[in-house]
Amino acid sequence: MKTQQLSNAAGPIDALATHRPTRILRLRTMLHVGMKMMFYDKLKFAGTLFGVIFAVVLFNQQLGVFLGLLSKNTMFVDNARADLWIVPTSTETLQPGKPVPMSALYEARTTPGVAWAEPLLYGGASISLPKGGSEQVTVIGTKAPYWRGGPWNIVAGSVDVLRNPDVMIFEDSERDKLGGVNLGSVREVNGHRTVVGGFTWGLLPFAPSYSFAEYDYARVLLGTPSDETSFVLVGVGAGANPDSVALAVRKRVPAYDVLTTHTFRNRILRYLLESTGIGFTTATSAMFGLIVGLVIVSLSMFSSVIDNIREFGTLKAIGCGNKDLALMLLVQSAAYGLIGSLIGLALISNIAEAMRSPKLALALPWLTYACTPAVMVLLCGLASLLALSRIRKLEPGMVFR
Amino acid sequence: MNNINESPRVVDVNGLSKVYGSGAIAFEALKKVDFYADAGEFVMISGPSGSGKTTLLSILGCVLRPTAGRVVIFGHDVSTTRENELPSLRLSLIGFVFQGFNLIASLSASENIALVLRLRGWEPKQAQSEAVKLLAEVGIGEKADSLPRDLSGGQRQRVAIARALAGHPPLLLADEPTANLDGQTGLQVTELLKDLAAIHGSTVVVVTHDPRIHNLADRIVQLEDGQIRKESL
Incomplete structure (x- = not known):
């Protein structure tokens, strides 16, 4: 028993040293x-x-x-396929505001590094409904043949229908709201007889839905003078740096903001976050x-x-x-x-x-x-x-x- | 932990006092108690409720600090050991058998035992196989996969004994191991504890007020009112 006792008494000494998982x-x-x-x-x-x-x-x-x-508020900027935007100064969000003169468009087109520049019309219009009353839409006017600025997500018809006189493309999810419109339906937009030529899907900003017209027809609908536009979209040449080109354009149109798409997008987001609840x-x-x-x-x-x-x-x-x-x-x-x-x-x-x-x-x-x-x-x-x-x-x- | 030395005296307690509370509500549970246990001994601490048995056992188990006195376990003065060293000291030196079994309800019988081994550094598979062996030693090898809720009181206490023996700790402390068992089962479990402790070479200190198991003790220490009244062989 004693031998065992001694060995047991010694055991824990080793145990303390070795029991370290x-x-x-x-x-x-x-x-x-x-x-x-x-x-x-x-x-x-x-x-x-x-x-x-x-x-x-x-x-x-x-x-x-x-x-x-x-994303509803930035979807237009995200899908306009432009590298730069010429906008009235202090523009914080994509809304109709002070116009931009067409001279800005021509200045942009002649700036080194610019591949193309197109005007974009953007404004509110009223559609008369068959049973009385009216609905608001946001009219977008873009230029053929490249249609920079939209429409996109077309689910019925094609963009080329806009080449026909008095034709517009509307938002499919708003068809009922617009009085049950179909392809070929006729509505009065700001007092002008307009034919429904196609539909887009999901182009509903946090404002009246987007509806597209050829630039000149949009100008008629919105009553915009021929020497003015809402925004100018600019595309930079291959390999050109958008920031550098923006700087060059800004020097030519100092009275307007020239923003990269990224900057414009951030400006809209900042406005929404800081100025709204x-x-x-x-x-x-x-x-x-x-x-x-x-x-x-x-x-x-x-x-x-x-x-x-x-x-x-x-x-x-x-x-x-x-x-x-x-x-x-x-x-x-x-x-x-x-x-x-x-x-x-x-x-x-x-x-x-x-x-x-x-x-x-x-x-x-x-x-x-x-x-x-x-x-x-x-x-x-x-x-x-x-x-x-x-x-x-x-x-x-x-x-x- | 560097003052451990070889000694046949497993537990050596001198002038141990424990006071709960302070001021007017202070209660002295232990009053200058001297106690010892030699290697391989089966010592019982007996006494009425409130006599200080459990307080003494808690201090021996390094789960309670004494107010005064010296507690030496395997030559190591645990009363001055740093708090963060006590868990590994308990893990290495002491096996516990509790009155209420205190098995982990979500672990099977074998997992309860293997847990101690795994904490001591055993690989999971080896720990599990050793746990099954220990369960066989306590006579319930077939219950290895049973959860505690599916075991009887006697079987649970057997699992608790197997857990206490896991890794062959040199000191076993048992707190009223028969309290929740009927007379016959209590006796069998205590005999089992004594036999296995002898086989594993462990020293056992049992706190009990169950006179039916007194005859199994090598020595009985009678505590009363926080003091040792009598020692008998």
Whole structure:
């Protein structure tokens, strides 16, 4: 017995030196226990997951609506196929304002580095409805044969119908609103008899829908003098730098702003964010979604710790340190964040598809899908801090009480 | 942890005091207690409720700090050990058997045991296979995959004993291991604990007020009102 006693007494000395699991092994162990504990209480698991899914869906829905609204306001600039825009000074958004003289067009055309320049007419018009009353549209006038500035997304007819006199292309999703128009229907636009020659799909800005006419007909409809236009679109030559060409054009038309498409787009976005309540309202709703999700996850994880406090005490007593248990909680929160994000993104993606229409489209770029899991993992990690603080204060001695 | 040295005395406690609370509500649970356990011994600490048994066991298990006194385990003064070193000390030196079994509900019987081994650095597969062996040793090898909720009280305590023995810790501490068991099962479980501890070469300190198992002890220490009243062989 004595020999055994001595060897046993010596054993722990070696044990203390050798019982050092690698970090990877420790991580795997805590991952294993964390996952088992997480999936064991299915109701709590479902409740916590619901919180994450709720946050993901609400946040992305709000974000999608917001980005959708922004894209409605920049869709024209994005699709006009121009490198530069000559616009009245202080233009902040694409709306009819002070005209640009046609001389600016000619100055642009003769500037080195410019490949082409075309005028663009942009203005509001009224369509008389068969049963009385009227509807507003935004008339766009573009030049044949290149039709820079649109139309695009044509779903019926072709752009060349605009070469015919008194013909326009309207937005398909507004057909009912315009009195049930079809190809060949006739309507009065600003008092001028106009034939419906085609339809586009989805060209609904945050204003009356876009309707396209050949430039000269648009000038008649809008009553624009022949020496004026709304904007000038400019294309730069191959290999030319748009910024340098913009600078050169600006020197020739100093009374007007010459913007690259990128700058104009940013200017519109900045205007929308700073001068309207859209950004604040959407950001508030999105944050609200995240906060509610965060609170649900936080409380669920905390209550899970409280419910299993004896188990955590036992883990501490048998040798788990605070770092091990923190790792376990972080693993759990990461799992909640990831699983909830995947389910939430699948849901919101289906919701977006179901509600997609020219009037309201949720814009969910790939970056949203890529960033949501990372954001949710981070938030769930934050949510676990409350539970973590409880575990940190937990005395392992409680297992004997 | 560098003052560990070879000694047949596994536990050596001198002048141990523990006071809960302070001022007018202070309660002295242990009053200058001297206690020891030699290697391979099966020591029981007995006494009425509130006598300080569990407080003593908690301090021996390094899960509670003494107010005063010196606690030496394997020549290592744990009363002065830094807090962050205690978990690995417990993991390496001490196996616990709790009154309420304290198994992790979401882990199977074998996983509960393998957990301790994995924390000690065993590879998962080896830990699992050792856990199954230990379960066979405690007589419930066929319950390896069962969750604690599917086991009887006696079976749970057997799993707890197997977990305490996992990795052959030199010191086993058992807190009222028979409290939640019927008389016959309690006796069987304690006999099993004693037999396996002898095979594994572990020293055992059992806190109990169950007189039916007193005859299994090598030595019984009687605690009363925070002080050792009697020691018997």
